[in-house]
Structure formats: C-alpha cells, structure tokens
Amino acid sequence: MRLAPLHTTAGALVLLFALTACGSDDPGSLPAAFGGGAMPEKKQESGFKGLAKAGSMAGAARLVGGYTQCTNVSSIPGGEDSESEEDAKYGKTYSVTERGYCNDEDETGIFMIKDPKAFQAAIKADVDKEYAEHPHSHVNMGFVIGQDFASGSQSSQVMAAMLGPGSGMRVLNCHPDFNPPSGYSKEPALVKGCVLTDYLSEE
Known part of the structure; x- marks a missing residue:
C-alpha cells in the first residue's frame, strides 16, 4: 500500500477540521485538540x-x-x-x-x-x-x-x-x-x- 506524503495527509486533516467547524464562530465547536471546547481539569486536592x-x-x-x-x-x-x-x-x-x-x-x-x-x-x-x-x-x-x-x-x-x-x-x-x-x-x-x-x- 502506498502512503500519501506527510504534507498531503496533514493538509487533508486541516481541511476536514475546517469543514467540521464551517458556519460556526464558536471555538467550542472545534475539537478539543485544536483549541475548541473546555478540557476537564483534574482538581488537585489540598x-x-x-x-x-x-x-x-x-x-x-x-x-x-x-x-x-x-x-x-x-x-x-x-x-x-x-x-x-x-x-x-x-x-x-x-x-x-x-x-x-x-x-x-x-x-x-x-x-x-x-x-x-x-x-x-x-x-x-x-x-x-x-x-x-x-x-x-x-x-x-x-x-x-x-x-x-x-x-x-x-x-x-x-x-x-x-x-x-x-x-x-x-x-x-x-x-x-x-x-x-x-x-x-x-x-x-x-x-x-x-x-x-x-x-x-x-x-
């Protein structure tokens, strides 16, 4: 199986996430890994x-x-x-x-x-x-x-x-x-x- 060049794969991923968030200015609609939404924080007990x-x-x-x-x-x-x-x-x-x-x-x-x-x-x-x-x-x-x-x-x-x-x-x-x-x-x-x-x- 032939693998796509790295830059092509990365470009496709960026496009995919752009389409997912299309039509929304709400950062929360973006996947958490791309800065969207609030990641739950583990509370440190004191x-x-x-x-x-x-x-x-x-x-x-x-x-x-x-x-x-x-x-x-x-x-x-x-x-x-x-x-x-x-x-x-x-x-x-x-x-x-x-x-x-x-x-x-x-x-x-x-x-x-x-x-x-x-x-x-x-x-x-x-x-x-x-x-x-x-x-x-x-x-x-x-x-x-x-x-x-x-x-x-x-x-x-x-x-x-x-x-x-x-x-x-x-x-x-x-x-x-x-x-x-x-x-x-x-x-x-x-x-x-x-x-x-x-x-x-x-x-």
Whole structure:
C-alpha cells in the first residue's frame, strides 16, 4: 500500500477540521485538540486529602524509596537486635500499627497509621509538653507524612527531598511558634494547632 506524503495527509486533516467547524464562530465547536471546547481539569486536592496514600508498608517504602534507599524494609533499625527506645513509644496511643526501617545509612523509619487524626493529636500532645520545657526547640521540625503513614530520618536532606513537588508528602508541624518563610505552604492539618507544610529546617 502506498502512503500519501506527510504534507498531503496533514493538509487533508486541516481541511476536514475546517469543514467540521464551517458556519460556526464558536471555538467550542472545534475539537478539543485544536483549541475548541473546555478540557476537564483534574482538581488537585489540598491539605490532608492531597497527601499520598500508601495502603501498606510496601507501598510506603516505594514512596519513601524515591528519595532514599528503601528496597528492603526491616522491623528493626539498622539490623540491631531491638528497636530504639524512641521509636518504641509510637504504638497504640499514636495509632501506629506497623513500624519499618529502610536499608539506607540514615535510619529512615516508616510508621503505618490507622487513625491519622489520633496520630496527629498524640504528636500535638508531645510537642506541647516539649514546648512547656523547651519553647525554642524543634520549631521547624516534624514527621513527614502521607494519609496513612509517617516517616522520619536521621538525614534532614532525605526528609527535605521527600517534600518535593508531586511527592504527596508534607511535614506535620505542631509547634506553636512555627512560621515558615514566604513562599512555603502552610495548610491546616486534622488537629487544631498542627499544619501541613513543605518547609523543614533544623534551625
């Protein structure tokens, strides 16, 4: 079969669309690919509903693994015989159902969460307690979270990377004095006094 030259085919298509729209000055009568009509836009959810949902530890590991090595997830950090005392406290009170640790050098941990509002309330209580004793500590810090998981790392660079555009993750910050620089996001979380932000700093 002989194919028509490209310029001939293109010309025929232009003519076809011109005939289709003939007699109408309404751009909406043109095919959408040629600028006619309104293409439906997918609404980007904001706040908590805009966060990524992992569904499982494997799903969370894949999300976090885009920013650090997380091909294998262990139930204990760094291959140690027991989990750290700090991480051990994140249990039923925090609605944490499962803990996992990536196989990176930064001890990046993942916590699966059953009730995100209960988790945020428990974190807020922790921050309020620390604020009463050390009001200027960890002002710009917090867990990196999705809808059903939270992650923390010894590396602030790893945590900052997880906040990039399209990651679906944000920092849960519940510090009363938190006030990010202009240009960073600050949206309400599920618990009053906590916000979701893409700003993170150890200072």
